[in-house]
Amino acid sequence: MVYVATVFIDPFTSFTSLQHLYAPGSTLCQAMDVVVKYADEYVFDGLYDKVVVPPFLLNNSTSLGAISSWSQDNLYRQSLTIFIIVCLGGWIFYLSSAWASYQFVFDHEMMKHPKFLKNQVRQEIICAVSAIPGFSILTVPWFVGEINGYSMLYEGTPQNAYEWLYLVATVPFFLFITDMGIYWIHRLLHHPLIYKSLHKLHHKWIVPTPFASHAFHAVDGYLQSTPYHIYAYLIPMHKWLYVSMFVVVNFWTVLIHDGNFLSHSDVINTTAHHTVHHLYFNYNYGQYFTFWDKLGGSHRQPTAEQYDASLRNNKSVWAAQTKEADTIERDDENKARKYAH
Numbered sequence: 003m004v005y006v007a008t009v010f011i012d013p014f015t016s017f018t019s020l021q022h023l024y025a026p027g028s029t030l031c032q033a034m035d036v037v038v039k040y041a042d043e044y045v046f047d048g049l050y051d052k053v054v055v056p057p058f059l060l061n062n063s064t065s066l067g068a069i070s071s072w073s074q075d076n077l078y079r080q081s082l083t084i085f086i087i088v089c090l091g092g093w094i095f096y097l098s099s100a101w102a103s104y105q106f107v108f109d110h111e112m113m114k115h116p117k118f119l120k121n122q123v124r125q126e127i128i129c130a131v132s133a134i135p136g137f138s139i140l141t142v143p144w145f146v147g148e149i150n151g152y153s154m155l156y157e158g159t160p161q162n163a164y165e166w167l168y169l170v171a172t173v174p175f176f177l178f179i180t181d182m183g184i185y186w187i188h189r190l191l192h193h194p195l196i197y198k199s200l201h202k203l204h205h206k207w208i209v210p211t212p213f214a215s216h217a218f219h220a221v222d223g224y225l226q227s228t229p230y231h232i233y234a235y236l237i238p239m240h241k242w243l244y245v246s247m248f249v250v251v252n253f254w255t256v257l258i259h260d261g262n263f264l265s266h267s268d269v270i271n272t273t274a275h276h277t278v279h280h281l282y283f284n285y286n287y288g289q290y291f292t293f294w295d296k297l298g299g300s301h302r303q304p305t306a307e308q309y310d311a312s313l314r315n316n317k318s319v320w321a322a323q324t325k326e327a328d329t330i331e332r333d334d335e336n337k338a339r340k341y342a343h
């Protein structure tokens with residue numbers, strides 16, 4: 003217990019001891035390195051051998067063991083490889099998970115809501131698919147740093163109860179800390195000075211479908227992802243746990259847009275909470291928990307209409323929601339106009 007507390011207080015010092023406590027052979031390592039290693043072996047070594055690379059891109063080639071003429075430790079090559087992996091992986095993950103959620107979980111009755119746009123699903127998909135390349139470019143430096151050993155991710159099997167405890171405790175701690183980061187960044191994105199240029203696009207979807215999950219401005223999506231990267235650079239976390247959490251948080255992003263309200267939790271930021279955010283804008287900025295919203299005075303508990311299917315798809319409820327959404331949007335636009343002058 004003392005050890006875990008030490009880790010939380012002083013991650014840099016404690017990480018050295020964490021490394022020391024692990025079995026010989028365990029080293030500081032990166033989450034992206036294994037992905038890049040296999041991608042190099044099966045795709046990119048062969049691919050880069052076939053393309054002509056301008057000489058200025060080759061100038062930092064130093065690797066002795068590289069198979070390709072474009073060395074594996076060349077920063078330009080690493081950046082390009084990571085961009086392709088993140089962009090392709092992002093498209094595949096987004097399209098498959100949002101499609102599955104839309105097909106099997108999403109309440110299609112919501113598409114009759116007066117605030118549901120014409121061709122909305124098509125618009126959401128076009129928006130997300132075109133945002134993912136820009137988002138991927140912005141993310142590249144973080145992953146290049148990771149594969150070159152600058153993050154605090156570690157590997158190896160925990161050797162004792164304390165190390166297991168630390169590993170398990172990492173999950174709620176990671177979610178709590180990144181939720182804090184996302185809460186404040188998201189809240190800042192709603193500031194009248196920057197809302198219109200960066201975040202308004204994601205609020206085009208007042209009644210979102212799972213395809214809205216990644217339908218945002220590339221810079222907006224990137225800014226809301228920075229807490230995960232900063233965490234990996236500051237606090238020791240097991241590499242595979244980090245990779246798993248990365249997948250989980252992306253699933254979560256899809257889930258909170260699926261319009262199916264199973265949980266009545268007051269602690270978790272559920273789909274119902276995020277639906278309130280899309281309807282009424284200035285509430286429920288959190289991603290996983292309601293804690294920061296309650297602390298920051300922006301929490302709004304979903305009402306019965308969000309949970310009860312008959313009320314949820316009731317026309318007079320929709321009319322009342324539309325009226326309130328329009329009033330809040332008008333007030334926000336007036337506020338933005340005041341800031342502009």
Ligand SMILES: [Zn+2]
Pocket residue numbers: 188192201204205279283
């Ligand atoms: Zn928002």
Ligand SMILES: [Zn+2]
Pocket residue numbers: 204210214215259276280
């Ligand atoms: Zn959303």
